[in-house]
Amino acid sequence: MTTGPVVWDPSTLPTDDNVNPYAFSVALNGRWFLQKGKMVAYYGNITFHPIGYGPLDSLISTSFHSPTHVGDWVVAEGQGHMILADRAYDVNSYDLEQGNLTVRAGNLLAFAPTLALKQSIIPGFLTLIGSGKFVAASNGPVHFVEPPIRVDPQALVGWADCPSPCHHYDHAYMRGVLGGVRRLTGIGGASGEEHQYEFVGAGQVLLQSTEVLMNELVAVEPGHTVPAQSAQANLGALGRQLGF
Template identity: 30%
Template structure:
């Protein structure tokens, strides 16, 4: 496996030939999912792949893209999308070839689930294999509809899953008797055995217009883990298909 040439620290300029060689795509032989860089995912497609709508950057080969239908996962899923106004929107990539995905320059993490469960913020799902069962979930409290990032996807089974994070994520343990509170806008994913609740912490700062994610918190109890990012992501409300 060849290593791309590095740029000399004392000479930031490089020839066009050097730039092309340094940034060229390389076959790493890692299987279906390969990281071309920390922010570019290469999918070696042979069949169907579920991808986040709008994440396709480029592709080689014979690939057809189909937008997920609003009723593909039933009326219940449709209602959850309508209430939340945002969440994971899928495009099916079918065919054979190489597909390159990215999402706003966010760091990409490839996970291999082995008969396991993981719940992921809908905005942080990039791609996943069809062998994984997925189901849209929402926080039970109605106040959850007021906060971004509470439209989640539960994955069960075995298969590859690519998720995204602003910068390097941190995984925090949750242990019995030691609950963990997180900012909803910084929470990426958590183990499937945890069922978080929402905790409102409204203070004077909130009414003065200085409130942030601290005024609404996710509370995790039990035995598991939570993945957070060093960034409070603001989720834009969208409508329609």
């Protein structure tokens, strides 16, 4: 049996590994991309710059290609340990090797600049291309499945290597006498399962338990280096509210 909480200091904090299922420690030496509000603590000498910060221009031009999420992201620069966490979700790191993985924008916490971030054609999702490590959160442990599969939009964390999904609509329940009554009167209601994302082809699909639509907490503005951004102007937050 353990006795009491574990005490961490800069020499014992894990290097690019989980502190516990809900927190991840990045050993920073250089630059990492970080989503706003996902850093809960850090040791060392780290500064946080907005994406528009001048000296970062060459880095941005190679690694960040998502105009609508510019307001959600900052670059952490320096040396030290950075602890990441998100809504008490399970946090995991993933290594890509010359690969591609698409992940729900709100669930991506941070990524190494060796990866390139691109906006997916599916709204609310971001694609990472290249080699390197990234950190993502999920409600409950991530479950990997292989296509063919149909997934509730709320349960989708992301997908790797397989073609982008398409929409699948289930209209079977609208047929027949009962279906007609249901359509005309609304009596009987909807099952909530009329719409899924359908995956086919070879690859991996990442599932979570549902994406709880908690009230979006306004992140603490990290000092005056970051211009204030209203929640409405923030498409990433909007996407999360819409459940994408």
